[in-house]
Amino acid sequence: LVHVFSKFSISKKPRCTLIIKGYAGTGKTTSIGAIVRTLREIRVSTVLLAPTGRAAKVMASYSGISASTIHRRIYVGARRSDGSDVYKIAPNLFKKTTFIVDEASMIGESSGLVTNLLDDLLEYVFSGVDCRLVLVGDDAQLPPVGCSSSPALQETRLASMHSLTIATVELTEVVRQELDSSILANAHALRLDIENADSEGKINFPKIDLSVGPDVVRLPGLELQDTLETLHGRYGEEGVIVVTRSNKRAVLFNGQIRTRVLWLEDDINAGDRLMVVRNDYFWLKDHKELPIELIANGDMLEVSRIGSRFTRYGHEFAEVDVILSDFPDYPSFSVTILLSILHDPRPSLPQSETKELYHAIAKDYSDLRTKSAIHKAVISDPCYRALQVKFAYSLTCHKAQGGQWPAVILDQGYLTQEMLNKDWLRWLYTAFTRAEKELYLLNFDDKFFT
Template identity: 45%
Template sequence: MIKNHLQALLTQNLQFSPTSCQIRLIEGLADYISSDRPDEIMLIKGYAGTGKTTMINALAQALNLLKIRTVLMAPTGRAAKVIAGYTGKSAFTIHKKIYRQKSSADGMGNFVLDKNLYKNTYFIVDESSMISDQPGDSSVFGSGRLLDDLLEYVYSGENCRLVLVGDTAQLPPVGVNISPALDALQLENYGFSVKEYELTEVVRQESDSGVLFNATKMRRLIAADEQAPGFLEIKLESFSDIDRIGGGELIEKIGTCYDKYGFFETTVVTRSNKRANLYNKGIRGSILYKENEIEQGDLLMIVKNNYFWAGEGAELDFIANGDIAEIEKIYSYEELYGFRFANVNLRFVDYENVELDCKIFLETLAIETASFSQERNRELFEAVSEDYPDIRNKRERWKKIKENPYFNALQVKYAYALTCHKAQGGQWKAVFVDHGYLVEDMLDKEYYRWLYTAFTRPTEKLFLVNFNKNFFESAGTEL
């Protein structure tokens, strides 16, 4: 009886007849909610256009009607903004919700796993393909392994449960071959039982989308066993949401999209930092007519986590690698320690009412690596440490260096063009994709994961820039 009521609630929040995959998922969700089995995870996998978003919204609304609390989360600020937009509920980054900063009295600024004080709560996490189980840039957070900490946090709460949602065809976290949070076997290795459902049917409302038509072909290729698939045929005819353009049209088309959608809703996705730099330089000079290295209104992306400028209790506990900000004011420029800095006010566009005065490095704007090299970081450390020759104790000197605002300047790049890993989890109305140098030998599953992830960023219009002609000839792989 309860299950039937739950199924009715889940179905009533859909705006169309569910697909057979969605019907199975609705039955599974009703069973999950009505059961009291501990240590069980609901895993919802789904490709682009299969109604994942709709099902998350239906679940959140149904739980709300049942007076069951939900917490919506995503790995990045931009992804959290997307889930908040389609559910009409507040959403948080995983880091914001599960960690708290230790008292900075030790000068280290580490974040520890917070206590889960929620009871009878469902934690729904979107874009779970981005969640890593490897230590990396997040090593100051808890165990350093985000997936481990997420599971520990949720299931330490009284009768709390976890719903992981994501797309296995997208890029996995940097440094791993699969997305561990979407792999039932990996989750079971933590001691959980997993209810797993996969949405594979594109909903009828999306069937006239060229983006989803071609993305569906790509994910079939990714799921197949073929290791060297060659060129997949991309179909353009009869679709209005996808265009192929050459370099000669590029500036005009990007300018048109800025006029139509605004530059917050337009982006370029590339395969390398070097290519993104070229686009950023061209866009600033030829479309936005910016002559100075930075100007008011410039869009910047933070390229390394920063724990210095965001205050405790603020909307931002820390500034994350991948966060996008607009320059509101430029106060001054400085040169010190062999580095150039600007003092600016930044507005973080994916968060509400977050503006911070901070110091930024100017050199990172044009470097071809993702952020400063180890060597450059060491040079900065050594230069700053020379300011404290009277402090003999290494720990005390390290504490002073960590409190130095120049040492903590934000590493930033322009944010008009991004690599695909940086764009992942975000959505823009118009997206330009440039695959750069490409020959057939480079076409493997990892390439098609990159292309699939890039293809599924736009909500309205996709432009394929200088794409290899073999993608559009009938000799291409047809799936």
Template identity: 35%
Template sequence: QLPPVGSAESPAMVPANFKRLGLHVSRAVLTDTVRQSRTSGILRNATWLRRAMLMDPLPSPRLLLDGYDDLHVTDGNDVADVVGECYRADGPDETIIVTRSNRRALQFNLGIRSAILDYEEELVKGERLLIAKNNYTWSATIKELDFIANGDVAIVSSIHSIEEKHGFRFANVTLTLPDRDVDVPCRIFLDTLTDESASIDRAELQRLAEARMADPEANAPDASWETRLRRLRKDEYFNALQVKYAYAVTCHKAQGAQWKNVVIDLGGIAPESQGLEFYRWLYTATSRATSRLFYLNPGEMAE
């Protein structure tokens, strides 16, 4: 499992953390892979990467490509054709680009929407979105839904209206969560779709919170601070869903999911950045694919 951003290890994978809570800890080693076949080049590379992470010194990363039909190398000139062919063969729901940063994910997302999907509007019916932050507000009235999770994919089934308030732009929509088989009427932030940050900045959220607490539409003029704060916790604007386009994602957002077709963006990764953290990233990205894996601009790693 990839550690949280900025951490060297995953706390959820450290037995000592649970033992300190007085819990009994059991360990198991997963030895059988069912996501890919045993003759898969995807599995071969994932296995090599996992074993290489245990070596000292850490070897230079390399890709094992020869003799495998499920592995391919592509570059920036052909990536649109690759993604388009994958869409035609298996659909956008079975195709993903995995990249290193939110900025590059945004660039890929905007390119796919314009060059492949021919979307001109900022948001369209059928749009694939990625939830960027856990949300408990919009699931409160849906019996089978505890919360909407960071990393969930949502499909825009209806767009009801778009509005601007307190300097933020919102859309009132109905989202379908395909993995939960449920429809959710909700409000989403439009600004997060084209923002390079992972989610809305804390200072911006604080500004919105103060605006909502002072808004006479949300609170009576004589309402106490405690009443305003209590209403803020359920406020539909402050708790609007934070979403991104879902055609390209960072590896942290891809964890736990799988697709038939995965394109891994290896462009612009300096040799000095190809340490253990990079190995973990590449292993996780590689193991997301079940049928076809495309390495985009792998450089010397493919030689």
């Protein structure tokens, strides 16, 4: 890695890109931390990026310098004359700068605000003077939704489609002390299963070894409540997550955790932890004291105060004050949230219902003289701009990707032999590697252990 990185750093070729692939426990984090420190010592400008706020936080902690989400760095929001939001790629004012992007397996060819996230990232980075890009990721993890593989880690495709000069390093050797961890030893075994699996064919139940260490534990459903209470005492609510296969299961777990473990009776309470499920530029536009403009999909919030609740246009809303979990030292701010979607198994409000909401609100502004005036009023209406959030005590594996928690409870959910395939193995591997210290396997079938 050191040799390849040295050549990459001094190469005069255009659009220099280094891909560093590595599985869990192969020293990716340590390597990136060392690279960042070396670049700083030789006074090379460095910018750290990650797909989610939580991943950026992890990156900042191991590198010693601040990291940002990709969305916050590469996009700038503006308002059209009619009041609607428009996003464009921010000018890259950096010169001779190395951009390092962690968790690159999550970067897909959708979810961008201009074209797609991967294209937008590349356009931003290489519009700067003599800038270079390092993409770091684990291609055994779940690919982005709608992709069969992780496009940001496919060197041949990147080179041909984006005219990049690419070098690739693959870290494959698991650091010896990491194999003392049952979590990482099992993740290593799962990664080998993924490599050997036929992409189309079915597979057998992978074997989970509980003898390596005490950090992977089988958990019967009857012990879930007691275990959650113990783990909350040990790590705090924010240090524990239940990972599931589906939004529907996540809604069920969130409901049970709130009522049976946290003793919360209302549909939302002060202290509740939430995850944003749709990007929003509206609510922070008047809060110049906060370090960001965008509340991004995947950001975590904590409710500090509950204001009024009301039903309007066929939906329930609440006015609340929230704190951004990634910026806990900054003041809270007020938002309107859409309560209807909070307990809904769907990932967010569908486009068809968003349209219905738009037309219902427009009727309230029918006294305005022009269509453009009505449109401007609707898209500035707090109900139309209501923040879409989910409870964050239980998340799907895709939503949890990019973050790690001290304790993870992994829900097997409904599973048959026919459902076992390579995609499922990637899901299991990704879920295992969300856990830092303890992993509990909830209601896992005996076939995993015999």
